[in-house]
Amino acid sequence: MAGLSRSDVEHVAHLARLGVTPAELDRLQGQLNHILEQYAKLAELDTAAIPPTAQTIELENILRDDIATPSLPRDAVLSNAPVRQGDFIVVPPILGGDAG
Amino acid sequence: MTSDLTRLLAREMAALVRAGETSSRALTEAHLAVAERQNLALNAWLMIDREGALSQADAADAILGEARRAGGAALEALHPLLGIPVGLKDLISVEGGQCTAGSRILAGYRAPYDAHIVERLRRVGAVLLGKTNMDEFAMGSSNEYSAYGPVSNPWDLDTVPGGSSGGSAAAVAAHHVPLALGTDTGGSIRQPAALCGIVGMKPTYGRVSRYGIVAFASSLDQIGPFARDARAAAALLHAIAGRDARDSTSAPVPVPDELLHLPESDDEAVAWLRGRRFGLPREYFVAGMDPDVERRIHESVAFLVDAGAHVEDVSLPHTDYGLAAYYIVAPAEASANLARYDGVRYGHSRRLEGGDFIADYLATRGEGFGAEVKRRIMLGTYALSAGYYDAFYLKAQKVRTLIKRDFDEIFASGIDALVAPTSPSVAFRFGEKTADPVAMYLADACTLPVNMAGLPGVSIPCGLSEGLPVGLQLIGSAWSELLLFRAARAFEGLTAGAAWRGLEPAALTKADHASGLTPAERAAALAAAR
Numbered sequence: 001m002a003g004l005s006r007s008d009v010e011h012v013a014h015l016a017r018l019g020v021t022p023a024e025l026d027r028l029q030g031q032l033n034h035i036l037e038q039y040a041k042l043a044e045l046d047t048a049a050i051p052p053t054a055q056t057i058e059l060e061n062i063l064r065d066d067i068a069t070p071s072l073p074r075d076a077v078l079s080n081a082p083v084r085q086g087d088f089i090v091v092p093p094i095l096g097g098d099a100g
Numbered sequence: 101m102t103s104d105l106t107r108l109l110a111r112e113m114a115a116l117v118r119a120g121e122t123s124s125r126a127l128t129e130a131h132l133a134v135a136e137r138q139n140l141a142l143n144a145w146l147m148i149d150r151e152g153a154l155s156q157a158d159a160a161d162a163i164l165g166e167a168r169r170a171g172g173a174a175l176e177a178l179h180p181l182l183g184i185p186v187g188l189k190d191l192i193s194v195e196g197g198q199c200t201a202g203s204r205i206l207a208g209y210r211a212p213y214d215a216h217i218v219e220r221l222r223r224v225g226a227v228l229l230g231k232t233n234m235d236e237f238a239m240g241s242s243n244e245y246s247a248y249g250p251v252s253n254p255w256d257l258d259t260v261p262g263g264s265s266g267g268s269a270a271a272v273a274a275h276h277v278p279l280a281l282g283t284d285t286g287g288s289i290r291q292p293a294a295l296c297g298i299v300g301m302k303p304t305y306g307r308v309s310r311y312g313i314v315a316f317a318s319s320l321d322q323i324g325p326f327a328r329d330a331r332a333a334a335a336l337l338h339a340i341a342g343r344d345a346r347d348s349t350s351a352p353v354p355v356p357d358e359l360l361h362l363p364e365s366d367d368e369a370v371a372w373l374r375g376r377r378f379g380l381p382r383e384y385f386v387a388g389m390d391p392d393v394e395r396r397i398h399e400s401v402a403f404l405v406d407a408g409a410h411v412e413d414v415s416l417p418h419t420d421y422g423l424a425a426y427y428i429v430a431p432a433e434a435s436a437n438l439a440r441y442d443g444v445r446y447g448h449s450r451r452l453e454g455g456d457f458i459a460d461y462l463a464t465r466g467e468g469f470g471a472e473v474k475r476r477i478m479l480g481t482y483a484l485s486a487g488y489y490d491a492f493y494l495k496a497q498k499v500r501t502l503i504k505r506d507f508d509e510i511f512a513s514g515i516d517a518l519v520a521p522t523s524p525s526v527a528f529r530f531g532e533k534t535a536d537p538v539a540m541y542l543a544d545a546c547t548l549p550v551n552m553a554g555l556p557g558v559s560i561p562c563g564l565s566e567g568l569p570v571g572l573q574l575i576g577s578a579w580s581e582l583l584l585f586r587a588a589r590a591f592e593g594l595t596a597g598a599a600w601r602g603l604e605p606a607a608l609t610k611a612d613h614a615s616g617l618t619p620a621e622r623a624a625a626l627a628a629a630r
Contacts, residue, residue, distance in 0.1 A: 009478070013449045016481040017442075017458070018474055024194025027471075031537050032478060038538060044496050045502065048292050051560060053504055055319055055349075056554025057306045057578065062348040075252075075400030076212035082449030092457035 003033045105130040107364055110278040110332035114180045117160075118169055124183030128157040128227050135229065135276035141611035143251050143619045144261075144270040146190045147198055148230040156227045157183060163225060179358065180335045182225035187280035190231035191238060191314035192323075194218050201314040202236040202246040203266075204470030205441050205448045215312025217281065217340040224339050229277050232267030236470045238288055238316045240264050241543035244534055244623070246474040252433065252619040253296060254605035255568050258626060262292030264542075265326070269296040272326045273621070274603050279336050280326040285316050286426055287355035287522075287547025289324045290559035294522035294571020297561045298607065299333045299588065300326045302547075304578045305554035306351035308337075309344030317433035318349075320426075320551045330560065330588035334359040337581060356582045363586075366593030373590045374408035375517045383419035384520035384546050392565040397521050400562045400572050403594045404519070414515065416506040421499050422549040425535065425542060428496035429481050435480025438473070441465060452547060488501045504553040511577040519585055521546050522559040522571035530623035531630065546573060556581050560588045560596045564600050 004012075009029045013020045020028065074087060083090035105113065105127050132150055139145050153220035162184030167174040188194065193220075200206045214222070221228065235245040242250040243266025253261040254274040261270040267283025269292035271278050274473035282289040284302035293300025301324045308323040315321060325336035338359040343352045361370040380401060385394055401411050436443045443464030451465040469477070482519040483492035510518065524545060533540040552558040555575055562572035572591070576584045595601060610616060617625070 004177050004482070012478050012482045012485065015485060016477045017439075017465055018469065018477060019462035021466075024474070028108050028475065028478060028584050030485075031475060031573040032482070034491065034536075034538055035427065035475075035479060035541075038541075039428065039492065042421060042428075042490075042499055045418075045421060045499060047495060047498035047502070050501050052494055053500040054497055056504060056552075057304070057349070057351055059349065059351060061308070072212050078112040078447035080209055080212070082443060082446070089445055092451060092460050093455055095180070 004029060004036065102565045106134050106275040107331050108278070110184055110327060110335065111180060113184055113278060114182070115182045117164055118168075118178065120164070124157040124160040124164065124227060125154060127183065127230070128153050128185055131229060131277055132164045134274070135271065136458055138274060140618060141252060141257060141271050141613070141616045142254065142274060143249050144267040144274065144276060146200060146231050146233050146248055146267070149197070153185065153227050153229045160225045160227065169424065170408055179224035179241055179339065181221070181279070181339050182377070183227060184279065185227045185277045186221060186336070187229055187232045187268055187277040188218070189234050189265050189268050189280070189282045191234065191283065192218060192281060193230065193312035194231075196528060198231060199314065200248070201238070202234040202248060202506065202531055203468065203470065203473065204247045205465070207448060209446055211312070213312060216309040218312065221341050224249045226339070232265070232271055232280060233266035234267055235499050236473050237314065237434070238264040238283055239434070239472050239476055240287055241287065241291055242528070242529065242539050243267065243292075244343075245470060247470055250530060250619040250623050251620050252607070252622065253527045254607055254611060255297065255617070256527060257610060258606045258622050259529050259568070260295070262295035264288040266292050267302065268326050269293055269298060272296070272298050272328060274611065276300065276610060278327065280333055281323060281336070281340070282326055283313060283316070283321055283323050284551065285320045285430060286551050287544035289326065290547050290557055290571065290573060291544060293559040294327055294573075295527040295569065297569030298326055298328050299330055299558065299560050300324065301333055301337060301558040301581065301584070302550065302556060303337060303341065303581050304556045306349050307341050307353070307556070307579070307581065309347040309350040311344055311346040315437040317430040317435060318437060320430060330585050331362045332364055333558075334585040337535045344381045353375040353579050358428050358582055359585065362589045366596050369436055369530070369586070369593035370407050372586050373404060376409045376587070377514055378404060378409055378411045379414035379416050379510055379515040379518045380411055381419065381518055381520055383416050386524055386545050389521065389524040390526065390565065392527060393521055395524070396565060396570040397519070397565045397572060400591070401519055403591070407590070407594055410517065412515070414518070416510065416549070418499065418502040418506050419549055422503055422552055423541060423545055425496040425499040425503065425551055426548045427479065428492050429500060431476040431480035431481070432493050435477045435484065441468060443468070472537070500552050503549050507553045507555060516576070517580070517584060518575040520573045520575065522573040526565050526568035526570060528620070529626055550575050554578065556584055558584045558588050560591055562591070562595070563598070564603075568607060
C-alpha cells in the first residue's frame, strides 16, 4: 500500500477541516502511515463474495407514532451558541463578501 | 459490619437505607467525602455535584421514609438503586450540567436535556454524584488522552486505570461510588474494569438507548455498568436497559427481571455452572500477552471445570483481522460524528478576522481537538475519501461480517459463552504506550471484536498479577446479558474464599494524602525519568 506523502496528509486535514501545525503534520504523517501498514493485513482475505455489515442487530423499519411533542426550550438550546442575537445563532458568512 | 459505608456492596447499602439504619444522605455524604479527598491523587472526577447529589439523597430519603411507614409491600416495591450513589462518564447528558466528553471543544457546554439513561436513573431514585474523567471522545485505552489530565489507577498511582472510561472504573474501585456508567466502543468499559479489578459490562448493541450520549462510533457505541460485584452491575443494567423511541437502534427486546434476582447464595450460583458449555478461543491468547495474565485465565478456566462446566477449545479464525477492520470502521464513523463540532452552534469557537468561514473551522477544530482525536478524524476522513472507500471502509465492513459469522457459528454450536482475557496485560505505566498509537490500539485486541459483532461481554476480576488486577472476559450471544451475569456471579461464588477477593486497591492510603502528586505530575516524573 502506498504511503501518505506530507501533502496527502495536508489535503486530508483540509478535508476534515482540521487546522494542524507543521510539527503536527510531520508527526501525523509518520503515525498515519504506521497505522495504514496495519490495514494491509485485510488484503489477505478474499471478501469478493462477502456482504458488508453496517449494523449488527436486525431491526428494520423502526417507525414512531406521528404525534407532535414539544421541542427543547429555545433558551436552553440557544444558550450554548457562541454568538447569539435574540432567538438566532449568528453564523459566519458562507457566500463571501462579493456574493453576499 | 464495617462502619465505613463506602466499603459496603450496593445491595448492602440498599438494605441499610430500607431498614432505616442509615439514610441516603449519610451514604451520599460518606461517598462525597472520599471522592473529594482523593480526587487530587486520582483525578477520576471532572465534576463532583455535592449539592445536587445531597438534594437527590434527601428526595430518596423521603420516599424511603414513606415506604417504611406504609410497610412491607411498599418497601419491597422500591428499586434497589433508590438512594444509591452512581457516577456518570462525562459524555452522558445531564440537563443543565457539563458534558465535556473529555475534550476542550466542549468546555463550557451545558447539556440542554437529560440522556435517556439519566431519566431512568432519576426514575428509580439513584443519586448522581458527578461526572467522571475519560479519554477525549472515548478514544483511548488509558485515559491519558483526556484534555483534563490523566487518571491514576487505585492499585498503583503510577499506572493507568485503562480507558476510555478510566474515571468511572477508578471511582468504583476506590469506593467513591458503588456504581458507575461508562460507554464501550472497542473495550472502553471492559478494559478499565479489568485494569481496576472490578466488574464492567458492555451490553448487546441496542440494549441501552444512546439518546443523550456524545457519539463516537454509532454502530459500535454501547452504554454499560461498572460495579464491584455482579449483582450490582446487573441491577444497574436493569435500570437503564430497554427500548427508547428516541434511539431508533434501541431494540424492542424484553429486559429480564431476573437481573435483579441473581442468586444470593454462592452454592446456588455455582451449581448453575454444571453442564454449561464454555468456549476458549485460542486466538485471544495473543502474541505478546503477559504470561502471568494468561496463567490467571487458565486457572479461572480450571475453576469452571472443577464446578462441572465443560470448557472446549474453539477458534474464531478472523480475530486477527479485527484490529485493522475496527480501526477503519470506528474512525470512519467518528470522522462523520465529529463533523458537528463546527464552532457555530455550540462548543469551542474561533472566529477570525477576515470572515473566511473555512479558516474559522480549521482554527476551531485545530484548537479544540487533541492529538488522538485528530488522528482518528484523519484516518476516518482518509478511509472515506474518494477513491479509497472500497479499499478501506467497504473492505472493513466485509471483514466485520466474517468476524460476526465466527461468533454466530460458535454460539449456534451450543456454546453458552466464551471465556477469554479482557486485556493482554495488567495496568501499564503512564507514558508506556502514548508514543506509538498502534501499541495503544493493541490494548483492545481482545475486546474490540465483540463490538464489531454487536455482542455482550463482561469483564470480572479473576486475581492479581504482581499486585495488579487481571480481568476475565465472558462473551455471549446477542441479548444474553442475564446468562453472562449468572456466569459472573457463579465465578464470584467459586472464588469467594480467594485471598485476592478481600484486598483493597493497594494505593488507596496513598491517595488519601492531600499533599500527594496529581496523576499529571506522576506522568511527568515518569516521562522525565525515561
